[in-house]
Amino acid sequence: MSNRLRPLAPAELDTEQRALYAEITGGPRAAGPRLFALTDEEGCLRGPFNAMLLSPGAGRALQDLGAAIRYRTGLGPRLREIAILVVAQAWDSAFERHAHERVGAAVGLTEDELLALREGRDPGLSDPVERAAWAFTRALTDSAGVLDEPGYEAARGALGERTLFELSTLVGYYSTLALQLRLFEVPD
Known part of the structure; x- marks a missing residue:
């Protein structure tokens, strides 16, 4: 499968994108054992997280929802x-x-x-x-x-x-x- 979305390098991110990048890479997903990499070798976000940078407002809300589901629910x-x-x-x-x-x-x-x-x-x-x-x-x-x-x-x-x-x-x-x-x- 190709990657239609070019990985966004940390150096090219604007202020809002950098803030979201920091929330993703420094938040609860980054704590504890890392069972899959959030970034590639160049520091670009992997998986769904790179796309979230396209629209930092919506991306932040989406990543906040994901963090809530994983870390702030009663689901074992x-x-x-x-x-x-x-x-x-x-x-x-x-x-x-x-x-x-x-x-x-x-x-x-x-x-x-x-x-x-x-x-x-x-x-x-x-x-x-x-x-x-x-x-x-x-x-x-x-x-x-x-x-x-x-x-x-x-x-x-x-x-x-x-x-x-x-x-x-x-x-x-x-x-x-x-x-x-x-x-x-x-x-x-």
Whole structure:
């Protein structure tokens, strides 16, 4: 896959772009173990983050939403990565898969679970909350967000309304990133 969007070098960024670049590279994504690189060898942002620099106002809001989903929700790390990988599979998003399989492994997803998620199969999750989150996320991605009443009630009963809100926001956020990655043909 080509990269339709030229990587924006740190030296060529304007003031607003530099501020957003600093937020991305110095924020919570940069703390702790780095399981995938945020920048390339020249310091250019990788994945969806380079595109965010095109419109710093919208890019900042989008990256803030992503940080909130990853670091300020009640979603546990395994549950969050399961849902992200379901979205990656639904959109066939190579970068999301590349990045989040590494994160998923680090938070305890097994090779068999990762392979099943990559292939769109049932990962056989034994934890009932993780299983319900997987089923809910699959339902959202398989049906363009339409969930029948029995499916909604089952998800609400197993997960609660807060988790449904947080998971549906995660699905929307990572679907947005997948769309942008596809549009700009960003390689993994």
